[in-house]
Amino acid sequence: xxxxxxxxxxxxxxxxxxxxxxxxxxxxxxxxxxxxxxxxxxxxxxxxxxxxxxxxxxxxxxxxxxxxxxxxxxxxxxxxxxxxxxxxxxxxxxxxxxxxxxxxxxxxxxxxxxxxxxxxxxxxxxxxxxxxxxxxxxxxxxxxxxxxxxxxxxxxxxxxxxxxxxxxxxxxxxxxxxxxxxxxxxxxxxxxxxxxxxxxxxxxxxxxxxxxxxxxxxxxxxxxxxxxxxxxxxxxxxxxxxxxxxxxxxxxxxxxxxxxxxxxxxxxxxxxxxxxxxxxxxxxxxxxxxxxxxxxxxxxxxxxxxxxxxxxxxxxxxxxxxxxxxxxxxxxxxxxxx
Numbered sequence: 004x005x006x007x008x009x010x011x012x013x014x015x016x017x018x019x020x021x022x023x024x025x026x027x028x029x030x031x032x033x034x035x036x037x038x039x040x041x042x043x044x045x046x047x048x049x050x051x052x053x054x055x056x057x058x059x060x061x062x063x064x065x066x067x068x069x070x071x072x073x074x075x076x077x078x079x080x081x082x083x084x085x086x087x088x089x090x091x092x093x094x095x096x097x098x099x100x101x102x103x104x105x106x107x108x109x110x111x112x113x114x115x116x117x118x119x120x121x122x123x124x125x126x127x128x129x130x131x132x133x134x135x136x137x138x139x140x141x142x143x144x145x146x147x148x149x150x151x152x153x154x155x156x157x158x159x160x161x162x163x164x165x166x167x168x169x170x171x172x173x174x175x176x177x178x179x180x181x182x183x184x185x186x187x188x189x190x191x192x193x194x195x196x197x198x199x200x201x202x203x204x205x206x207x208x209x210x211x212x213x214x215x216x217x218x219x220x221x222x223x224x225x226x227x228x229x230x231x232x233x234x235x236x237x238x239x240x241x242x243x244x245x246x247x248x249x250x251x252x253x254x255x256x257x258x259x260x261x262x263x264x265x266x267x268x269x270x271x272x273x274x275x276x277x278x279x280x281x282x283x284x285x286x287x288x289x290x291x292x293x294x295x296x297x298x299x300x301x302x303x304x305x306x307x308x309x310x311x312x313x314x315x316x317x318x319x320x321x322x323x324x325x326x327x328x329x330x331x332x333x334x335x336x337x338x339x340x341x
Contacts, residue, residue, distance in 0.1 A: 017100060018105075019096070019099065019100040019104060019105060019106060019107065020105065020106035020107070021096070021106065021107050021109050022106065022107070022108050022109070023108075023109060023110070023111065025108065025110075025127055025128050025129075028068070028070075028106075028108045028128075028139070029128075029129060029130070029139040030139075031066065031068075031106075031139070031140050032140065033064070033065045033066050033140060034060070034063040034064070034065030034066070034140050034142045035060070035065055035066055035067075035068050035139070035140050035141050035142060035143075036056045036057075036059045036060040036063065036065060036066070036067050036068070036142060036143045036144075036145065037056070037068050037069070037070055037108075037141055037143070037144050037145070037172075038052055038053050038056040038067070038068070038069045038070075038104075038144075038145045038146070039069070039070045039071070039144060039145070039146045039150060039152070040052070040069075040071060040146060040147060040150055041071055041072060041075060041076075042069070042071055042095055042099075043075070043086070043088050043089050043090060043095070043189040044088075044089030044090050044189050044192055044208055045090065045095060045098040045099070045102075045208075046089075046180075046187055046188075046189065046192055046207050046208045046209065047180045047182075047187055047207060047208065047209045048147070048179050048180040048186070048187045048188070050102060050180075050209055051177060051178075051180050052145055052146070052147060052177040053067070053069070053099070053102045053104060054102060054103075055145060055175075055177055056068075056069075056104075056143075056145045057102065057103045057104065059143060059145070059175075060105070063142060063143075065140070065142065066105040066106060067103065067104050067105050068104065068105060068106045068107065068108060069099055069104055069106075069107045069108065070107075070108040070110065070128070071095070071107065071108070071109060071110070072109075072110050072111075072112040073092055073109055073110065073111050073112060074092075074112055075088065076112055076117065078112075079112055079113070079114065079117065080117060086189070086190065086193060087193060087240040087241040088240040088241065089189055089192060089193060089196075089208075089212070089240075089241055091239075092109070096109075117154065118154055119153055119154060120153055120154050120157070121152060121153030121154070121157050121158030121162055121163075121166070122153075122166060123153075124152055124153045124158065125152075125158075125163070125166045125170065126170075128141075129141045129170050129172065130170065139170075141170070141171070141172045142171075142172055142173070143172055143173045143174070143175060144163060144167065144172055144173070144174050144175070145174075145175045145176075145177055146160055146163070146174070146175075146176060146177070147176070147177060147179065148160065148176050148178075148179065160174055160176050182203070182206055182207045187207045191207065192204050192207050192208060192212075193241055195207065196212050196241055196242075196243050196244075196301075197241070197242075197243070197244060198244055199243055199244030199246055199304040200304065201243060201248065201301035201302065201303065201304055202302070202303050202304070204301075205301075205302070210300075211251065211300035211301055211302055212243070212300070212301050213298050213299060213300040213301065214235075214237040214239050214242070214281065214298070214299055215235075215237070215238075215239075215296060215297070215298045215299075216235030216236060216237050216238060216281070216296070216297065216299075217235065217294065217295065217296050218233045218234060218235055218292040218293050218294060218295050218296075218297060219234055219235065219236060219293075220234070220293060230284060230318075230321065231284065231285075231288075231289075232282040232283060232284050233252075233282070233283045233284075233285065233292040233297060234280050234281070234282050234283075235280070235281050235283070235297065235299070236278060236279075236280055236281070237281055242265070242279065243265055243301055244265075244304070244307075245265055245266040245267075245279070245307065245308045246264075246265060246266065246304055246305070246306060246307045246308050247262065247263070247264050247265075247304075247305040247306050247307075247308065247324050248262070248263045248264075248265065248301050248302065248303065248304055248305060248328075249261075249262060249302045249303040249305060249327070249328035249331040249332055249335075250262065250263045250283060250299050250300055250301055250302055250328075251299075251300045251302060251332070252283060252285055252297050252298065252299055252300070253297065253298045253300070254285075254292070254295065254296075254297045254298075255295075259285045259286060259287070259288055260285075260286040260287075260328070260329065260332045261283050261284055261285045261286055261299075261328070262283070262284050262286075262305070262321075262324050262325050262328040263281055263282060263283040263284070263299060263301075264281075264282045264308060265279065265280075265281045265282075265308070266279060266280070266308035267279060267280070267308070281299060283297070283299055284325065286325075286329065302331060302332065302335055303328075303331045303335075305324055305327055305328065306324070
């Protein structure tokens, strides 16, 4: 039997457990309500499901757990179809903990798991070892209506409910959350981000879409224009549309307003970067940022990136962008994780 890896989220004071093997999960001593899914982005629909699992677990004087995979199944089965992810595994774990989840069964998705028949998968997840008189403490599984499992995604919530009668757990399908009359989904949020509709993405995520990165040295354009900017090259799957945005920046526990340009600086062809850069101007900030990690949260799209005839005309537009961003941030709701 593989060794069980037990860890916690890489954050001081964390109490959320992480198991890598079902064997440890099956031996939990308190009643368990298990939420299942990949939960990319942990959007409002996911949040509703997870919060309901936590509430039910507290009613049972038990624990709320999540079963998820460490990578998107399509990354292994059909890499050319793998979606650009809204969140990394670490970000998902941190968001799970924020919602009050007690533990996560983080499974390494392999071809062996992908080939499991639905009944074998359920038995692998919740049945005790052969000869053990007591079964697991799994009392309830919660999922979305479109969740599938097992070989060729043959398992459905309806099939899971039939297995539950044998293994002693119930199944609850949590209704979807909607935005503008349509179901919220990770796919829909990805489209909004790619098209620059970051305000719509925020409404569906329950928080602004954000990217993180370490501030790197630029090519002096901001200094030339007497406008200090922090340059980062985002190391994320999903990037927003090129353009100018009103943003908020988190740095060392502090939150700053700002305006950001995501693109290639077309006005200055001699200093165009080799790859797309996110240049962010922080309001009321005068310290150096080089080498520091910052997180840029996209609040509103202001305009498309464009080339200007001269630096003077660019600066006029930048001044307007900054004022517009400040006005938007004044009206924006207080910044929270959710």
